[in-house]
Amino acid sequence: MPTGTGVVDAFKNLIRHGKNHHSSRQQDDAAYQHAYAQSQMQQQQQQQQRAAEQQSRQQKEAQQQQQTQKSSPKYKDHVEQIVQEEREAKGKMPVYKGLENYKLLEKMGDGAFSNVYKAIDLRSGQKVAVKVVRKYELSASQAGEKHLNREFKKKPRVTERANILKEVQIMRGINHPSIVKLLAFFESLEHYFLVLELMEGGELFHQIVKLTYFSENLARHVIVQVAQGIRYLHEERGVVHRDIKPENLLFDRIPIVLSKNPPPKQFEEEKEDEGEFIPGVGGGGIGKVKIADFGLSKVVWDEQTMTPCGTVGYTAPEIVKDERYSKSVDMWALGCVLYTLLCGFPPFYDESINVLTEKVARGHYTFLSPWWDSISNSAKDLITHLLCVDPAQRYTIDEFLTHPWITAAPAPPPQPTPFSSVPRALDSPLLAEARGGVREARSPGLATLKEAFDITYAVHRMEEEGARRRAQKGGANRGFLQNLNESDEEEESVSVMQPPSGAGAKMAAKRAVQGDAYDGRAGQRDRGRRTGGATKGFELDMEGATLLGRRHKRGADGGIAGIGAHGGSPLTQSTREQDHDLMETPMSPMRVD
Numbered sequence: 001m002p003t004g005t006g007v008v009d010a011f012k013n014l015i016r017h018g019k020n021h022h023s024s025r026q027q028d029d030a031a032y033q034h035a036y037a038q039s040q041m042q043q044q045q046q047q048q049q050r051a052a053e054q055q056s057r058q059q060k061e062a063q064q065q066q067q068t069q070k071s072s073p074k075y076k077d078h079v080e081q082i083v084q085e086e087r088e089a090k091g092k093m094p095v096y097k098g099l100e101n102y103k104l105l106e107k108m109g110d111g112a113f114s115n116v117y118k119a120i121d122l123r124s125g126q127k128v129a130v131k132v133v134r135k136y137e138l139s140a141s142q143a144g145e146k147h148l149n150r151e152f153k154k155k156p157r158v159t160e161r162a163n164i165l166k167e168v169q170i171m172r173g174i175n176h177p178s179i180v181k182l183l184a185f186f187e188s189l190e191h192y193f194l195v196l197e198l199m200e201g202g203e204l205f206h207q208i209v210k211l212t213y214f215s216e217n218l219a220r221h222v223i224v225q226v227a228q229g230i231r232y233l234h235e236e237r238g239v240v241h242r243d244i245k246p247e248n249l250l251f252d253r254i255p256i257v258l259s260k261n262p263p264p265k266q267f268e269e270e271k272e273d274e275g276e277f278i279p280g281v282g283g284g285g286i287g288k289v290k291i292a293d294f295g296l297s298k299v300v301w302d303e304q305t306m307t308p309c310g311t312v313g314y315t316a317p318e319i320v321k322d323e324r325y326s327k328s329v330d331m332w333a334l335g336c337v338l339y340t341l342l343c344g345f346p347p348f349y350d351e352s353i354n355v356l357t358e359k360v361a362r363g364h365y366t367f368l369s370p371w372w373d374s375i376s377n378s379a380k381d382l383i384t385h386l387l388c389v390d391p392a393q394r395y396t397i398d399e400f401l402t403h404p405w406i407t408a409a410p411a412p413p414p415q416p417t418p419f420s421s422v423p424r425a426l427d428s429p430l431l432a433e434a435r436g437g438v439r440e441a442r443s444p445g446l447a448t449l450k451e452a453f454d455i456t457y458a459v460h461r462m463e464e465e466g467a468r469r470r471a472q473k474g475g476a477n478r479g480f481l482q483n484l485n486e487s488d489e490e491e492e493s494v495s496v497m498q499p500p501s502g503a504g505a506k507m508a509a510k511r512a513v514q515g516d517a518y519d520g521r522a523g524q525r526d527r528g529r530r531t532g533g534a535t536k537g538f539e540l541d542m543e544g545a546t547l548l549g550r551r552h553k554r555g556a557d558g559g560i561a562g563i564g565a566h567g568g569s570p571l572t573q574s575t576r577e578q579d580h581d582l583m584e585t586p587m588s589p590m591r592v593d
């Protein structure tokens, strides 16, 4: 039933036109409904108008209010708080029980079971790096489900505990300007926390990628600091690091002072200007360089008793040999790092893990032309004495530090060469792909580069452990640290059998073939050649626990037996079918705990 003013108006209308008296009932109804519809429309229009008026009034009020609020300090604080909250939410840092005295600022790196954060010690205000290591592994289903109340596997990873304790034990005794200091160590129910001296620049690896390669002055500045750290470890602490690689070398940033006379570009590559090299300070943004990550380190002699560690009852020659082998692993690594600094790619590389292992074992590398053409013979000479297959022939740290290239004063920048003499557009053969067009990116290519280092060193560590096992057959009393070393050995034999993920498997196939500048018989120049044709080098005798031994089992005759002694360029080896088969198998990361 219509009600209100609309209906009244409708009736008035009807009366006005006299229809109320003369129309039939039907007509009255139609008129009534028409009047009713009209009144409804009018009503709606009025309501809409009122609503529009009210809305515009409210908008005006809100605008006025905003104007006054925006200029008020309270409003500004509020907005800033929201922006800050949004920023924080983006880079949200996890909260760890037991780490309440530290405020995590940003993530700096991660390993297989650890994360490293830049943090502030809230008590002292000091900036530090905190390495957080998980004690327990999430079971596969739990890891995927991301439960809030996560349950951990009951069984602690005992090997990991031993490794962490060893790392801490070793780092505690170390105090050297070229080695990252351990400031504190503590643990909660679920994590170990290592508070470390902060190296703001991060990994040297990224700086190599950024600059493509280093000038000889800058390479010397870096490698001398690393070598001094190694000398301290070897000679004063009886420790071998065993994992010296650009990833584990951290640096402090310094400002780049633009070159007065920018050095000529060697090739049409995007080598960033390193800037002026300042002796004693650095260049290319790199100041102090320090060794980090003692996760694979070993103690080879007890600094207190000055006797070899845990070798009571062993005969002297084996002990001496054992210790020399251990140290020589670091010297080999030093050679790999120096080579990489100077040209931007590692000395040993192949997409096939078998071929790479073979090259490392035989010491087959080259000073690849044209990248090495302008690098001094003195630098090459030093490298040949480090990448020398026979550990007995390899330079010791003292020999390294007295080599003429190391003791030379920084040279003035090279004279410009006309660009027309440049053969063609070039970039470091691996880095060009490693970058994948993105500078400093952690592209799969970069991961492959890192894996090349890992494999190279793993082969040498295995060699060292093989020597130790041979020496220790029969057993003897072992000291505390030697027992810690033992757990590591077991782990190593597992970890090295994991080939790199397939990311770089197809890399080399695309790579341009380069000619050899030098046949790459590392360390053979003036140390005397071996008899019997092919260089024997060391035996990869790991008693069935080796990378190669295991690959034989897995790869159906795809192991080292099928590989001839290659003497060619490290970047020219063809990849054989069986190697491909192995590479296609999806694999977990190299490090296995």
Ligand SMILES: Nc1ncnc2c1ncn2[C@@H]1O[C@H](COP(=O)(O)OP(=O)(O)OP(=O)(O)O)[C@@H](O)[C@H]1O
Residues within 6 Å of the ligand: 108, 109, 110, 111, 112, 113, 114, 115, 116, 129, 131, 180, 196, 197, 198, 199, 200, 202, 203, 247, 248, 250, 292, 293, 294, 295, 591
């Ligand atoms: N003191 C530090 N200052 C700055 N960054 C650091 C520091 N220590 C470690 N990092 C960063 O964290 C990364 C991982 O650290 P570290 O190598 O000690 O851990 P990890 O778990 O042993 O790693 P991995 O599994 O690669 O051996 C480093 O490569 C580096 O980028």
